[in-house]
Every structure is written in structure tokens, then in C-alpha cells.
Amino acid sequence: RSPKQNYGEKVIVQFEDFANHNAFELLAKYRASHLVFNDDIQGTASVVLAGVVAALKLIGGSLSEHRFLFLGAGEAGTGIAELIALEISKRTKVHVGETRKKIWLVDSKGLIVISRKDSLQHFTQPWAHEHEPVDNLLDAVKAIKPTVLIGSSGVGRTFTKEVIEAVSSFNEKPLILALSNPTSQSECTAEEAYTYSVGRAIFASGSPFDPVEYKDKVFVPGQSNNAYIFPGFGLGLVISGAIRVHDDMLLAASEALAGQVFEENFAQGLIYPPLSNIRKISAQVAANVAAKAYDLGVATRLPRPENLVKHAESCMYSPVYRNYR
Structure with missing residues (x-):
């Protein structure tokens, strides 16, 4: 049985570290029918594009x-x-x-x-x-x-x-x-x-x-780390109920990340924001990806939330125990 048969249309299958000819063939085979994402091909590309766009400044x-x-x-x-x-x-x-x-x-x-x-x-x-x-x-x-x-x-x-x-x-x-x-x-x-x-x-x-x-x-050299993209990207798919990954969503993720590089980062020669801000960055990425899913008509969680950044933040897992005493 396929993951979709077990978990439904909106199950996200993220894969990486396959031999490259297999990775491209699997992505091409399933991208039109499943919610599938390859981090080596797509996540890396999105992070690097963000760095290039930021570096234009x-x-x-x-x-x-x-x-x-x-x-x-x-x-x-x-x-x-x-x-x-x-x-x-x-x-x-x-x-x-x-x-x-x-x-x-x-x-x-x-x-x-x-x-x-x-x-x-x-x-x-x-x-x-x-x-x-x-x-x-x-x-x-x-x-x-x-x-x-x-x-x-x-x-x-x-x-x-x-x-x-x-x-x-x-x-x-x-x-x-x-x-x-x-x-x-x-x-x-x-x-x-x-x-x-x-x-x-x-x-x-x-x-x-x-x-x-x-x-x-x-x-200060920046690190082009996929952690800037894939958690926020996945969250954007989840909160919109997206049923497909579209290249325009990857572009939206890149633009969101590039937009999180500020003057104090550029002053140090950085083209990526500090990873210590990753939760805020991920919320921005998720909101941009979700917005694109709604624009493309592949989102299923309706109605569209008014403030997608706030909605993304409210859906994020917080690894904190409640204090019951």
C-alpha cells in the first residue's frame, strides 16, 4: 500500500540521499500525483537561491x-x-x-x-x-x-x-x-x-x-543550510492543506528567506540570517509557501487564514513542558 492509501491525499513524502538518477526519476514520477518533495534537489535549491537573491544587495x-x-x-x-x-x-x-x-x-x-x-x-x-x-x-x-x-x-x-x-x-x-x-x-x-x-x-x-x-x-561566512527551508516549507504545506508541491512554492520559500536578511547581517558580509532566529524565519517561510498554495488553488484548508504568519506561529510545536504545580 502507498502512503497515500494509508494516510490520505495530504500525506507529505519528503525524501533525500537517493542516487541522483533515482531521485530525479522518482520526483518526476510522483510530483504530479502526490505531495512529494526532495530535499537534495528542491530544498538545497531554495536555500541557495535565497542566498543569491539576498547577495544582490x-x-x-x-x-x-x-x-x-x-x-x-x-x-x-x-x-x-x-x-x-x-x-x-x-x-x-x-x-x-x-x-x-x-x-x-x-x-x-x-x-x-x-x-x-x-x-x-x-x-x-x-x-x-x-x-x-x-x-x-x-x-x-x-x-x-x-x-x-x-x-x-x-x-x-x-x-x-x-x-x-x-x-x-x-x-x-x-x-x-x-x-x-x-x-x-x-x-x-x-x-x-x-x-x-x-x-x-x-x-x-x-x-x-x-x-x-x-x-x-x-x-563572517554564512552557512547555506537546508534547515532554513525544509521545516518551514513542510509547515506551509501542512497549514494550507496543500495537495501538491509546485516550483512556485520553492520560489516563494526562497523569497521569504532572502527577506529575513537585514542590514546588520549584510554589514558582516552575511547573505543568510542567523540560525538562532530559525523559528521566526520558518514561520515566514511557511506563510509564504501557504500563500502560494492558496494562490495556485492547491490548498484545501479553507477559509484561508487572515494572517498566515500568525497562523503558522500558532501551529508550530513548542518543545516546552507545562508546569502543573
């Missing part, structure tokens, strides 16, 4: 003006890339097939280009663009000149001194996201990002790093 320009280069073309890389392309499409009203062209991926064989299309897995094929072959990350950085460099490769120390210097040579403030876990697999350390960019990089990572002092300034 520091690096300048609109989302569509930036060029993105990924190291890593698995679940995380392609999931993040697709959500960025969808957000650019939403903001510019340009078809997603066109906005994908602002995003380039590098895998173990080099830049993903059109001449490699037949040998690529189906989920990487949309990222095969017109360009001559480039077989390593450094040359890809020099050729593409990205403003945003994102690592989701699971391979440590791949953002070398030369790579960071190259991306810093044509960006006043390069955005460098080293997302791989654990710390030993991070594409670079916070210290390397700030040192090799001469203190100009905006940096966040998947693993935690301590603040870095460089030339009498203290830089």
Missing part, C-alpha cells in the same frame, strides 16, 4: 544580469540551476529555456556543452550550451567570466587560489558559494575565499566556518 545588479558557473552537475547543482533559471524567468517574463543560458555547469569532464549532449544524463542536458569544449574549471572560469561561482561537486579544494583569483579579476565582488559537505569536502575554506579575493568575495558555504580576520576586518 551586496554585489549589485539584478538577478538576470549575473552569469552563473557551477562545479558539479548532480542533484544539487542541476536543482539549484533550474530554480535560479525559473526565478529569472519569473522576474523578466522570459521563457526558462532562454534564462538557462545564463547558467553554465562543469562536471568531471569539463564544461557541459552542446557537443557533449548525447553522452549526458537527461537531467544535465538542458545545461548543454553552445561553446567550444573546455576541460577544466579554471579555463571555464576564464571563458565564461561568471559573477557567481557555485560548488556542489562533493570534491574538496577545487576552488583553488588560481580559480578564486580569476573570478576576482573580473568582479568587484564575486559571489562564491562552496556548498559541499562535510568541511573536508568544501570547495574552499572561508579563509581561502577572503584571502585569495583580497577581501572582496561574498562567501557562504555548506559547512560551518569560523569568522575570518583579514587586513583588520572580520568577515
Whole structure:
């Protein structure tokens, strides 16, 4: 029996850590008929998009003006890339097939280009663009000149001194996201990002790093942690009684998280809010996700609550014992 047969239409199935070809196939198979969510593909993408949107306040320009280069073309890389392309499409009203062209991926064989299309897995094929072959990350950085460099490769120390210097040579403030876990697999350390960019990089990572002092300034690296999204995302689905997960809900979650980064965070070079505020952040994410579910007509808890943030907060579990004496 399926979970839906046992628990009904509104049971949420959240899954992760599957081999990437299985994860994409399962998500594609069930997303139209079940309330299903993959944290590796969708949760990671939503958190990273939020960081990129928040970082625009520091690096300048609109989302569509930036060029993105990924190291890593698995679940995380392609999931993040697709959500960025969808957000650019939403903001510019340009078809997603066109906005994908602002995003380039590098895998173990080099830049993903059109001449490699037949040998690529189906989920990487949309990222095969017109360009001559480039077989390593450094040359890809020099050729593409990205403003945003994102690592989701699971391979440590791949953002070398030369790579960071190259991306810093044509960006006043390069955005460098080293997302791989654990710390030993991070594409670079916070210290390397700030040192090799001469203190100009905006940096966040998947693993935690301590603040870095460089030339009498203290830089605080943010952590791109899925805990910012999936608890609030799940709560948004529950309080709206959503029956499907739509990409627009992921965009709504990202926008809510980006909206929780304030001036005092930006002053430290942070593109994520402190995790100590997670309950408040999760309520905002839940409210935005629920609002989108109502707008899309996939919510079943009616009537729609007047104040979704307050409603989300009232539905949150508080791990506190009552005092009966």
C-alpha cells in the first residue's frame, strides 16, 4: 500500500540521499500525483537561491544580469540551476529555456556543452550550451567570466587560489558559494575565499566556518543550510492543506528567506540570517509557501487564514513542558 492509501491525499513524502538518477526519476514520477518533495534537489535549491537573491544587495545588479558557473552537475547543482533559471524567468517574463543560458555547469569532464549532449544524463542536458569544449574549471572560469561561482561537486579544494583569483579579476565582488559537505569536502575554506579575493568575495558555504580576520576586518561566512527551508516549507504545506508541491512554492520559500536578511547581517558580509532566529524565519517561510498554495488553488484548508504568519506561529510545536504545580 502507498502512503497515500494509508494516510490520505495530504500525506507529505519528503525524501533525500537517493542516487541522483533515482531521485530525479522518482520526483518526476510522483510530483504530479502526490505531495512529494526532495530535499537534495528542491530544498538545497531554495536555500541557495535565497542566498543569491539576498547577495544582490551586496554585489549589485539584478538577478538576470549575473552569469552563473557551477562545479558539479548532480542533484544539487542541476536543482539549484533550474530554480535560479525559473526565478529569472519569473522576474523578466522570459521563457526558462532562454534564462538557462545564463547558467553554465562543469562536471568531471569539463564544461557541459552542446557537443557533449548525447553522452549526458537527461537531467544535465538542458545545461548543454553552445561553446567550444573546455576541460577544466579554471579555463571555464576564464571563458565564461561568471559573477557567481557555485560548488556542489562533493570534491574538496577545487576552488583553488588560481580559480578564486580569476573570478576576482573580473568582479568587484564575486559571489562564491562552496556548498559541499562535510568541511573536508568544501570547495574552499572561508579563509581561502577572503584571502585569495583580497577581501572582496561574498562567501557562504555548506559547512560551518569560523569568522575570518583579514587586513583588520572580520568577515563572517554564512552557512547555506537546508534547515532554513525544509521545516518551514513542510509547515506551509501542512497549514494550507496543500495537495501538491509546485516550483512556485520553492520560489516563494526562497523569497521569504532572502527577506529575513537585514542590514546588520549584510554589514558582516552575511547573505543568510542567523540560525538562532530559525523559528521566526520558518514561520515566514511557511506563510509564504501557504500563500502560494492558496494562490495556485492547491490548498484545501479553507477559509484561508487572515494572517498566515500568525497562523503558522500558532501551529508550530513548542518543545516546552507545562508546569502543573
